[in-house]
Amino acid sequence: MPELPEAETISRGLDVFLAGRTVARVTVLRPDVVANAGLRAAGRAGRKRCEEAAGVARSASGLAAAEGKRVRAVGRRGKNVVVLLDDEDRIVVNLGMTGRLLPSPGSRPPPSARHCAVFVHLEGGGAVAYDDVRRFGRLSYVPRRDWPAWSARLGPEPLAPSFTARRLQRILESSKSPVRSLLLDQRKIAGIGNIYAVESLWHAAVHPMRRANEFSARAAVRLHRCLRRVLREAIRAQGTTLRNYLTASGQPGGFGPALRAYGSVGNPCPRCAAAIERIVFGGRSAFLCPHCQALPPAADR
DNA sequence: CATACGTCCTGCCAGC
DNA sequence: TGCTGGCAGGACGTAT
Numbered sequence: 405m406p407e408l409p410e411a412e413t414i415s416r417g418l419d420v421f422l423a424g425r426t427v428a429r430v431t432v433l434r435p436d437v438v439a440n441a442g443l444r445a446a447g448r449a450g451r452k453r454c455e456e457a458a459g460v461a462r463s464a465s466g467l468a469a470a471e472g473k474r475v476r477a478v479g480r481r482g483k484n485v486v487v488l489l490d491d492e493d494r495i496v497v498n499l500g501m502t503g504r505l506l507p508s509p510g511s512r513p514p515p516s517a518r519h520c521a522v523f524v525h526l527e528g529g530g531a532v533a534y535d536d537v538r539r540f541g542r543l544s545y546v547p548r549r550d551w552p553a554w555s556a557r558l559g560p561e562p563l564a565p566s567f568t569a570r571r572l573q574r575i576l577e578s579s580k581s582p583v584r585s586l587l588l589d590q591r592k593i594a595g596i597g598n599i600y601a602v603e604s605l606w607h608a609a610v611h612p613m614r615r616a617n618e619f620s621a622r623a624a625v626r627l628h629r630c631l632r633r634v635l636r637e638a639i640r641a642q643g644t645t646l647r648n649y650l651t652a653s654g655q656p657g658g659f660g661p662a663l664r665a666y667g668s669v670g671n672p673c674p675r676c677a678a679a680i681e682r683i684v685f686g687g688r689s690a691f692l693c694p695h696c697q698a699l700p701p702a703a704d705r
Numbered sequence: 706c707a708t709a710c711g712t713c714c715t716g717c718c719a720g721c
Numbered sequence: 722t723g724c725t726g727g728c729a730g731g732a733c734g735t736a737t
Contacts, residue, residue, distance in 0.1 A: 501729075538714045540730075597731070689730090
């Protein structure tokens, strides 16, 4: 659930807390949240097999390589929080559904970290807990030389100045998928999850199942504008808390009341008062106004 | 190659 | 009251 705005909010808060600090010790309590960057990513079973074959002990996770290194800064790539170390190796945190990074002034996980999976002690006191109820999240240690390839697996940053309407239009043209599926594809555009995809499409008045390659230039420009506006405003509000997302300072996000369609089945559309509907495709819920976001008639498609 | 679908994981909540 | 079953979904593996 943490998407770009949540990852951005967390990385800003964590940067204040971590920049200049040195990692003393990394304790892995739940080995399954640690992805080994050196191995082909695989499903749980697959990764287990790889690690056994390679003789990788669970704690050798690679995260231990961070011990003794100073944190230069904390940033973000897509939905990932990226801890940049002084030697330009990185700890990349994908928060999955329920992952949280909770700083603590003491040497124990904060009380809110009830499902602490990884615990990072800092020299001179203080710590950061990686807490994740469902353990869909992953922590990876990415050495400096692997970073370009790692980052290249992701599409462009939607808030970067280089992400123009024209760029979005080209991405849309490249796929016959429903636009919501394309927006969720991290290889095409980085950082968008279901909430902001659904919200952007409501603002742009486009049906989530509209085929990406059927966008007019005008509709592409409109989606580009709505997408960026929604992401920016969500960052300003420090993200959306639906379940358990918290900022680095332990606050819930404030974007919930700004949601127009997501999760509001049956509520009147704020634009036209028609009842918001829920549909399911690609294994996920989408919410839309059947009036404002109508699919064009089949003859036009 | 591109697209579609199943899988993992557990807290929560509706329904009986 | 207590149990069950369905639901949430990011990202990867497998199937088409």
